[in-house]
Amino acid sequence: HPYHMFFDWLDAKGEAQGTELPNLPEIPRSVLDSDTVQYITDPGISASYALDIVADPADGSAYVIDRHSQTPICTGKEGWIFVLRDHVFYGSQKVIAPNKVEASTANNADEKNNNATTKSRQRFHHSSFFGGKAVASAGIFLTDEQGRLTHLYPHSGHYRPGEAHVQRVLFFMQQLGVELSTFVVDMQQLFKVSRKFAPKGGNGNDAVDNKENAGAVKQPTPQIMKKAKKTDCLHLMCGLEIACFLAHKALMIERGVFHQIHKIRRIPPDGRSVRNILNHVN
Numbered sequence: 499h500p501y502h503m504f505f506d507w508l509d510a511k512g513e514a515q516g517t518e519l520p521n522l523p524e525i526p527r528s529v530l531d532s533d534t535v536q537y538i539t540d541p542g543i544s545a546s547y548a549l550d551i552v553a554d555p556a557d558g559s560a561y562v563i564d565r566h567s568q569t570p571i572c573t574g575k576e577g578w579i580f581v582l583r584d585h586v587f588y589g590s591q592k593v594i595a596p597n598k599v600e601a602s603t604a605n606n607a608d609e610k611n612n613n614a615t616t617k618s619r620q621r622f623h624h625s626s627f628f629g630g631k632a633v634a635s636a637g638i639f640l641t642d643e644q645g646r647l648t649h650l651y652p653h654s655g656h657y658r659p660g661e662a663h664v665q666r667v668l669f670f671m672q673q674l675g676v677e678l679s680t681f682v683v684d685m686q687q688l689f690k691v692s693r694k695f696a697p698k699g700g701n702g703n704d705a706v707d708n709k710e711n712a713g714a715v716k717q718p719t720p721q722i723m724k725k726a727k728k729t730d731c732l733h734l735m736c737g738l739e740i741a742c743f744l745a746h747k748a749l750m751i752e753r754g755v756f757h758q759i760h761k762i763r764r765i766p767p768d769g770r771s772v773r774n775i776l777n778h779v780n
Contacts, residue, residue, distance in 0.1 A: 536620035537629040547588040558677025560647040570645025582635040593622035625656040635667040651684040668741045678737035686733040693731045694723040
C-alpha cells in the first residue's frame with residue numbers, strides 16, 4: 499500500500515488526499531464498511547447489559563438474571579460472553595458476523611441484541627461492552643434452561659484472561675454467596691493444555707513413494723499439525739477446586755516458595771543433598 503500505516507490507507511488518508519478508498523474484488527468496500535465491531539462509549543447503554551447473580555438458598559448455585567427484566571438468562575450450549583467491571587457482571591450474546599449471532603436459545607433475544615445484529619450490522623465482542631477499556635475479568639458463561647450457571651470459560655481473544663481474571667470472577671461469585679462447587683471452569687489455558695492435533699485421514703506420516711524415488715528408502719514426511727477450537731479442548735475442573743488452587747499458588751508466590759525451588763533446580767544433580775540444599779536456600 500502507498501502509505502506508512504495500513505489503516506491510513508484503508509480508511510482515511512487516501513480519500514483526504516483525493517485518492518479513492520480501496521475497493522478490492524476479494525473484499526468489496528460495502529462489506530468493509532458494514533462489517534464492523536460495536537464499541538459502546540455511553541455508560542447508559544453499557545448498563546443495559548448488566549446481569550445479576552443470585553445464589554440459591556438451598557444449594558448455593560448461581561442464577562443469572564437480567565437486571566432490567568428480572569428474567570433468567572438461558573444461554574444455550576454456545577454460551578454468552580461476559581465482562582466483570584466495577585463489581586458488576588455484564589453479559590450478552592456474541593455477534594460473530596453481521597446479522598449473525600452464535601447459536602443460542604431465543605428466549606433472551608431482547609431489543610438490545612436485535613439492535614446489535616439487524617440494525618447496526620456490527621459484531622459484538624468482549625471489547626464492545628466498554629469500548630475496549632480494561633475490565634476485571636472476561637470470558638464465556640453457560641446456563642441451563644432455568645438460568646442456573648453451569649460452566650465458566652476464561653476465553654476472550656481481546657482480554658486474554660489469566661489467573662488473576664479467573665480469581666477475580668470466582669471471588670466475585672463467592673462474595674455473592676455462590677457455592678463455587680456448583681459449576682465448572684475451563685483451565686486449558688492456565689494449565690497450558692495443547693490444542694494441536696493431527697488431522698485424521700491425512701498423509702502426515704505417509705512415506706514418500708513416487709517413480710523418481712522408487713528405489714530409495716521411504717522417508718516419512720513431517721506431520722502437519724492443526725489447532726483445534728478452545729471449546730473442543732476443554733479442561734473442566736470444579737470452581738471451588740480452582741479457587742483453592744489459585745489461592746494457594748498466590749500464597750506460595752508471596753512467601754517466596756517458588757523462588758526457593760528455582761534456586762534448588764540450579765544446584766547440580768550430584769550436589770543435591772539435604773545439607774547442600776538447606777545451605778543454598780538459606
